[in-house]
Amino acid sequence: MAVSKDHLNKLIQQLPDDALPIAADFLEKLAANSNYRNIPWDDEPTTQEDLNDIAKAKKSITRGEGIKFKDVIDDLLN
Template identity: 45%
Template sequence: MAISKERLHELLGQLTDKDLELVSELVERLSQTSTNREIPLDDEPTTQDDLDAINQAREAYLKGELISLKDIEHELRN
């Protein structure tokens, strides 16, 4: 989705001071990152602990044990 700077400016005007702080941190990080956004290949072997964590996450997902986006937003803003 393309967004104009004008539209982004409108959206920023609708945010609370607390939300602006969060958005400002994100924009600062994005503006400081290199234009080369390639992620290096992870060459570390997958451990048994990694596999166990993946399986536990999959089981939790299948059981519906999820965190809602609303809860995550609440945690980030408070």
């Protein structure tokens, strides 16, 4: 899948202000470290088990049981 810089810019414009530091940190690390560019794309097919897990996760989020992305990033970085 080809992604253009224009498409990335449009995605960035859609981010809420509180997500900007997370996005900036990720993009800075990606731009500064060539090793990140060698991470292979996950090309494994999506299984029925994967689809079931995704459906469960979506239901969990609608019930308010999700974890904020910022909290996940904070846990990973600290």
